[in-house]
Amino acid sequence: MKTKMKTHSKPGVSLQKKSFWTIFKQQKILYLMSLPFVAWVFVFNYLPLGGWVMAFQNYRPGLGFFEQEWVGFQQFIELFQDERFYLVLRNTIVMSVMGLTVGFTVPIMFAVLLNEIRLKAFKRTVQTVSYLPHFVSWVIVAGIVTKMLSVDGGVINDLLVAVGLLDQPVQFMTKGEYFWVIVTLADLWKEMGWNSIIFLAAIAGIDPQLYEAAKVDGASRFRQIWHITLTGIRPTILVVLILSIGNLITIGFEKQFLLGNPTVVNFSEVLELYALNYGIGLGRFSYGTAIGIFNSLVSIMLLFIANGIFKRYANQSVM
């Protein structure tokens, strides 16, 4: 196939009417600099997609690809007949939606409130500290959360008992009904500051004269926040919403893995952990892959639902 030539946009270099191979030779260094990495990406990102066919086989290690037994949709049928699957699906959806809602709105609020602070040093200190947890691993965060919520000496229990909200310490980490909230709040603690960076940058771009004018007109602080700050960062809010909805695809399992324990497993197990336990734990690779494929489908569905709601209430589509 002959490649169509584009007229070059940069002045001084003209590349008109040369064949693909002539240019290829001229640009061989550029090709050398990127094609090895394309091959890399192919191996590590595209090849695993080929593994999806395993879901339609009954994969046995040691046999070649074509020697495997083909079973059609049997893995999926088995999956849909497993009671546990529906529990895990519920957990996945609930935690995704909770995480999206809280993880998207609170950083905006935080950025707006921070912007109202006029003491520069105070503002900078709070900001710097708020980014910190983002850089710490979930292993550490899970350790910290467990420590803070523990019965003996956990600061949360101590505080709640001291103010009289609790009669005696509660074993938060062993109560399934608290697990979703704990995961959501832990995530908020870890990422709130980090996620607010982009909103703060957007707020910094708003013309200060707008505030001056509003003040002259006697607008209250709330009106200023509503009409100037939030209106000013509306495009950024939309971009971030799109990105967070996009991230529903990768809700992950790290938090659930690290914060969960056998007593709350009915609330903490998500699809990916379920795939991990069956697929690798029990060596049922085909079944695990089927769960993985279903996980992707659920994520895409969540994306469409979120997009639909968004379209309806914000009259704007992200896809």
Added chain:
Amino acid sequence: MSKLGRNRLTKGDRIFDFVNYTFLILVFVVTLYPFLNVLAISLNDSTDTVRGGIHIWPREFTLENYKTIFEYDNLVTGLINSILRTVLGTVLGVFSSAMVAFTLSRSDFQGRKFVSIFIVLTLYFSGGLIPGYMLMRELNLINTFWVYILPGMVNAFNIIIVRSFMDGLPYALQESAKMDGASDFTIFWRIVMPLCMPVLATIALFVAVGQWNAWFDTYLYNSSNPSLTTLQYELMKILQNTNMGASDANSFRGVAGEEAAKQVSPESIKMAISMVTIIPILLVYPFLQKYFVQGMTLGAVKS
């Protein structure tokens, strides 16, 4: 308060400010307290820690906990592996991102569109856990150090960030170098790379933090090989053991041996190990803050 007085504060403003400051101080305390608490417990005499009630200041100061954890072989191996993978992973990751980004920023590069789409698509899908695991098995990467470095080396997100920074550089610099007969690689290495230091620092931080904090790949691929363990994985095992309800003393015996278990509280040990994994990040992070704020803003705006 004279700074605020300039703007004729109404009563509503004062209430707003009061509530706002209170709220943000609360956020500040809630964010910082756990770190200070971990630090204080790690520096407190281990047997004393069991009595509880330590908040942000050690009651009986000691460095004994830190000494103890460095006598634990797995932890030292883990520390070395974590440092190795962080350094190597960061150097290779930054270099590969910069190189690919450079070719994508060259509007005369005819393979640009193909390479760009091929790489960006990976942001939107992945094969999933099991196929990924099978691939590592096929490639014989399981039970090797390379499983930490190779799979994530070429990262689409980092390439996009670097590329959008390079797009902002004046093209004239490259052009005049070309006139002088510099090859494309020389231009990249001598002219573009030095100008990209701010953005390279940003993604270096991202990659380094990712490598330092990783534990799942050790769990999944290398858990049967103690010589390939990582710091986060060791910490994970210790913290999870206590989560599972094993008695503190038992889980600690696994860590530092019977003898030490009699003298040192596991709580303080756990917190000391936690501190060892937090400290490196605490050290680099303030210096890089300026860069990553820039990098984040840039990356998000462009994509």
